[in-house]
Amino acid sequence: MSDGIRRLSDELARDPSSLVFIQLGEELRRTGQLDLALRVALRGLERHPHDADAHDLLARIHVDRGELTAAFDEWDTVLKLAPDHAGARKGVGYVLFKQGRLAEAERYLSQASAQGGGDPSIATALHMVRRMLHFSDGVGGYVAGASGNGTNGGTPLAEAGRRVEEEARRLFADILGEGEQTALLLDASGLVTAGVYMTEEGRDVAQEVGASLAGIREDAARASEHLGLGAWSSVTFETDVATVAMAPVLDDSLVLVAAARSVPLGLVRRVLQQCARRAGAWLGATS
Amino acid sequence: MSTTQFTGLITALTRQRGVLGCLVVSERDGIVVDADVRAGVDAAAVAALAAALYRRARLCSEAAGLSTVSFLQLESEHGQICAAGRDDLVAVVVAEAGAPVAQLRTVILQSVDSLV
Numbered sequence: 001m002s003d004g005i006r007r008l009s010d011e012l013a014r015d016p017s018s019l020v021f022i023q024l025g026e027e028l029r030r031t032g033q034l035d036l037a038l039r040v041a042l043r044g045l046e047r048h049p050h051d052a053d054a055h056d057l058l059a060r061i062h063v064d065r066g067e068l069t070a071a072f073d074e075w076d077t078v079l080k081l082a083p084d085h086a087g088a089r090k091g092v093g094y095v096l097f098k099q100g101r102l103a104e105a106e107r108y109l110s111q112a113s114a115q116g117g118g119d120p121s122i123a124t125a126l127h128m129v130r131r132m133l134h135f136s137d138g139v140g141g142y143v144a145g146a147s148g149n150g151t152n153g154g155t156p157l158a159e160a161g162r163r164v165e166e167e168a169r170r171l172f173a174d175i176l177g178e179g180e181q182t183a184l185l186l187d188a189s190g191l192v193t194a195g196v197y198m199t200e201e202g203r204d205v206a207q208e209v210g211a212s213l214a215g216i217r218e219d220a221a222r223a224s225e226h227l228g229l230g231a232w233s234s235v236t237f238e239t240d241v242a243t244v245a246m247a248p249v250l251d252d253s254l255v256l257v258a259a260a261r262s263v264p265l266g267l268v269r270r271v272l273q274q275c276a277r278r279a280g281a282w283l284g285a286t287s
Numbered sequence: 288m289s290t291t292q293f294t295g296l297i298t299a300l301t302r303q304r305g306v307l308g309c310l311v312v313s314e315r316d317g318i319v320v321d322a323d324v325r326a327g328v329d330a331a332a333v334a335a336l337a338a339a340l341y342r343r344a345r346l347c348s349e350a351a352g353l354s355t356v357s358f359l360q361l362e363s364e365h366g367q368i369c370a371a372g373r374d375d376l377v378a379v380v381v382a383e384a385g386a387p388v389a390q391l392r393t394v395i396l397q398s399v400d401s402l403v
Contacts, residue, residue, distance in 0.1 A: 205352075212350035219343045220361055223336035223368065227329070227381070230364025237344045240354040258353070265392075 002031065012040075017047055025057045029064060037061050052082035059091050068095050086115045090122050097125070100157040102133050123252065124187050127283060131164040132157070168194035171282060175274045181259035183275045185283075188252035190214030194279065197258070210256070216246065217254050234272060236265070245272040249279045293321040296378060296398040303394060305386025307366070310379045311402065312338045314345075314372055328381055333368070337379040341370045358396060360388060371395045373402040 008024040021044030028037035041058040048054050059074035072095045078088035093108035109126040112119075136157065171194040172183040184195035190211045197206040216235055224232040236245040238261070245268050246256040257272045293311045300309040301323050308324025310333060317338035322330045345356045361368040362384075369380045369391050378395055382388075 209351045213347045216340070216343050216347055219336075219340040223340050223361060224363040226332055226336055227366070227368075229361075229366040229368075232361060232363045234362045235340075235344070235359070236362075237348065237356045237359040239348050239356050242353045244348065244353065 002027070005031070019044075019048065019051065019054075022051075022053050022057050025061065029057070029061050034061060034065055038065070050081060052078045052085055052088070055081065056085065056087050056091070059088070063091070063094070068098055071095055084115055086112045086119070086122070089115075090119070090125070093125065093129070097129055102129055102136060102157075102160075105129050106133060121189070124189075124191065124193060127193065128164060131167065132160040135160040135163045169196050171195060172275050172278060175271060175278060179259070179263065181257060181263055181268070181271060183255065183257045183271070184210050185249065185275075185279045186210045186214050186254045186256060193253065194282065209258070213244065213246070213256060214254060217248070221248075234269070236269065236272075238265070243268045245269060247272055247276045249276055250283050253279065253283060255279045291321050293401070296401050297321060297323045299394055299398055300378070300380050300391070303380075303382075303386070303391055305383040306391070307381045307383065308333065309381075310334055310337070312377050312379055314338050314342050314375050314377045320376065324381065333379060333381055337368050337370055338377060340368070341372055341377050341379075345372070357399075358392060360392070362388075369395055371399045373399050376402040378402060 005024065005027050008020055008027060011020045012018055012024055021040050025037045025040040025044065028040060038061050041054065041061055045054050045058065055074045055078045059071040059078065062071035062074060072092060075088040075091040075095070078085050079092070082088070089108045089112035093105045093112060096105035096108060106126070106129045109122060109129055113122045113126050171185065176183055182195065182197050184197055184206055185193045187193050192206045192210045195206060196204050197209045199205055220232045220235045224230065232248065234245060234247045236243065241261060242258050243261060243263065243265060244256065244258045246254055249255050255272065255276045257268055257275055259268045296311065297309045300306060308322065308328045308330065310322040310324065310330055311320040312318065312334040313320055317335035319330050319334045322334070324330045324333070340361060341356065341359055344359050348354065348356050357371060359370045364384065366384050367382050367386065367388065369382065369388065370377050372378070378398060380391055380395060382391060
């Protein structure tokens with residue numbers, strides 16, 4: 001048992017009517033102790049049946065247990081208790097997405113995004129749903145004239161998902177050509193939204209590279225702001241083996257171009273600008 | 288102004304067009320080692336923020352398997368920061384947005400050998 005869970009358990013034992021059960025349940029959920037988390041949440045709800053965050057916790061535990069209908073019902077309760085609860089809207093959107101009800105999912109995620117305080121996971125989910133809507137008729141069927149008939153290797157929803165994934169992977173392909181360079185689009189959490197980063201051995205390490213480099217964004221923004229330099233437009237750094245350039249895209253995304261040292265710096269910067277425009281259009285087109 | 292082992296480097300950089308100041312800073316703690324900045328430029332703030340950015344880029348680059356950072360440029364709406372480091376020391380230049388970055392890059396990379 002971690003120190004945090006032990007501390008929260010002790011606190012709850014001292015005061016069983018405390019709302020600390022929500023934190024405890026969340027810690028247990030995050031550490032995969034789902035049966036225990038469920039017991040804590042249900043017991044807490046017996047004392048606090050009208051607490052929206054407690055129902056939200058229970059919904060997330062149900063999701064982790066694969067119980068989507070039960071999760072939906074809990075989030076529905078949350079929205080009755082607290083109609084502006086961004087977490088519940090995001091949750092309902094997630095369940096609807098998993099059920100292939102894309103148009104409804106889009107509506108809930110849009111509302112969550114509008115009130116979610118910049119939660120990057122909502123923006124990413126919303127973007128994915130909108131791109132899938134682009135490739136489907138919104139309820140899992142196919143748009144007339146869209147290529148592919150959905151019969152090849154999976155459900156229409158899965159096929160739309162594959163097409164979104166492929167579109168994202170190839171977003172910068174024509175800009176990069178066959179050169180020794182690669183480009184990634186990262187969300188605010190450093191997760192890869194588009195692009196690939198292949199090693200010489202043919203392994204896609206985009207997630208690892210993205211996670212490693214995304215932190216530079218915060219320091220760049222902080223330095224620009226504190227020194228009165230205005231909004232930052234790019235960070236470029238050279239290493240012994242590569243040139244890396246990055247630029248902000250829309251509110252919370254980042255485009256990153258990495259090229260071999262043999263690629264001229266000026267070309268890297270031009271490619272960065274092109275990729276930033278492409279990424280902005282791609283994200284903006286569905287925002 | 289007293290002369291230090293970094294005076295030559297700082298003089299070479301501050302006389303470039305568009306340069307508002309040049310500093311030698313400790314990457315580890317962001318403290319100014321030597322500096323020549325125009326009035327209105329907060330040397331301590333530049334040192335702390337530029338060192339943090341350079342350190343972050345170095346650590347991120349190494350984590351991503353891209354080796355050691357040798358030069359960094361931050362471009363912003365109203366200005367730019369260029370930096371090049373060696374061991375724990377980083378030469379930092381604050382410049383106007385329109386300053387010639389290619390020239391600055393060349394001079395700062397030539398100067399970095401004197402960061403010992």
